[in-house]
Amino acid sequence: MKILYFAWLKSKVGIGEEAVTPPAEVATVGALLDWLATRGPKHAAALANRSIVRVAVNQEYAGLDHPVKTGDEVALFPPVTGG
Amino acid sequence: MIKVQREDFDVGAELAQLTAGRTDVGGVASFIGLVRDVAEGATVGAMTLEHYPGMTEKKLAEIEAEAQRRWPLQASLIIHRYGRLEPGERIVLVATASPHRRAALESCAFLIDWLKTKAPFWKLEETAAGPQWVAARDSDDDAAERWSKPRRVAE
Numbered sequence: 597m598k599i600l601y602f603a604w605l606k607s608k609v610g611i612g613e614e615a616v617t618p619p620a621e622v623a624t625v626g627a628l629l630d631w632l633a634t635r636g637p638k639h640a641a642a643l644a645n646r647s648i649v650r651v652a653v654n655q656e657y658a659g660l661d662h663p664v665k666t667g668d669e670v671a672l673f674p675p676v677t678g679g
Numbered sequence: 680m681i682k683v684q685r686e687d688f689d690v691g692a693e694l695a696q697l698t699a700g701r702t703d704v705g706g707v708a709s710f711i712g713l714v715r716d717v718a719e720g721a722t723v724g725a726m727t728l729e730h731y732p733g734m735t736e737k738k739l740a741e742i743e744a745e746a747q748r749r750w751p752l753q754a755s756l757i758i759h760r761y762g763r764l765e766p767g768e769r770i771v772l773v774a775t776a777s778p779h780r781r782a783a784l785e786s787c788a789f790l791i792d793w794l795k796t797k798a799p800f801w802k803l804e805e806t807a808a809g810p811q812w813v814a815a816r817d818s819d820d821d822a823a824e825r826w827s828k829p830r831r832v833a834e
Contacts (some may be wrong), residue, residue, distance in 0.1 A: 603812050636784065642730070652799070655737055673799060673801065674801065675814075676799050676801060677800065679712055679759075679819075
């Protein structure tokens with residue numbers, strides 16, 4: 597699974613992208629965020645306030661119940677501010 | 680048409696291109712977003728726009744397709760820049776062409792309102808206190824929300 601971080605999530609985690617292999621029971625976006633937060637103090641700090649983290653699975657916005665599986669591209673980013 | 684690019688664009692040339700060779704267009708509406716030097720009362724030196732290559736183009740194309748579904752448009756254009764931009768520089772151009780002004784004006788407002796809340800761009804401002812990521816505004820969500828129910832303009 598490929599994880600992408602954008603904007604301040606990238607700054608806080610310290611990397612823009614990582615390949616991860618979560619355990620099989622991590623089957624939803626919510627479970628994935630919980631698991632990612634255990635990867636280290638920077639991950640935990642970046643994911644401390646879930647209400648300002650948006651998620652896209654394979655480039656589509658996804659809620660916490662959305663399924664995730666091997667091979668997915670999962671992006672984590674703050675609410676968008678373009679235009 | 681969707682363009683996501685680092686370079687500036689020529690508004691006059693882009694608008695002329697939008698309707699080139701056509702004689703059935705009644706009106707073109709456009710919105711041009713610029714970098715301001717003041718945000719939330721603080722002076723901003725410049726900003727860097729980051730985006731999610733791939734998803735950005737996909738979302739912009741979806742937003743444009745939604746405008747085409749809701750209004751009788753003959754042409755539409757979204758150009759959004761990324762990278763470092765200084766105050767006064769152009770960030771975004773949205774333009775729509777239609778036989779009638781109301782469809783052109785409404786769809787143009789729809790495009791910029793939806794773009795601001797759906798396209799994956801983020802602004803990092805250079806301020807006296809250091810670089811600051813711009814927070815999303817509730818007023819932008821409200822502006823997008825007013826288009827949540829499809830409306831179609833009477834011909």
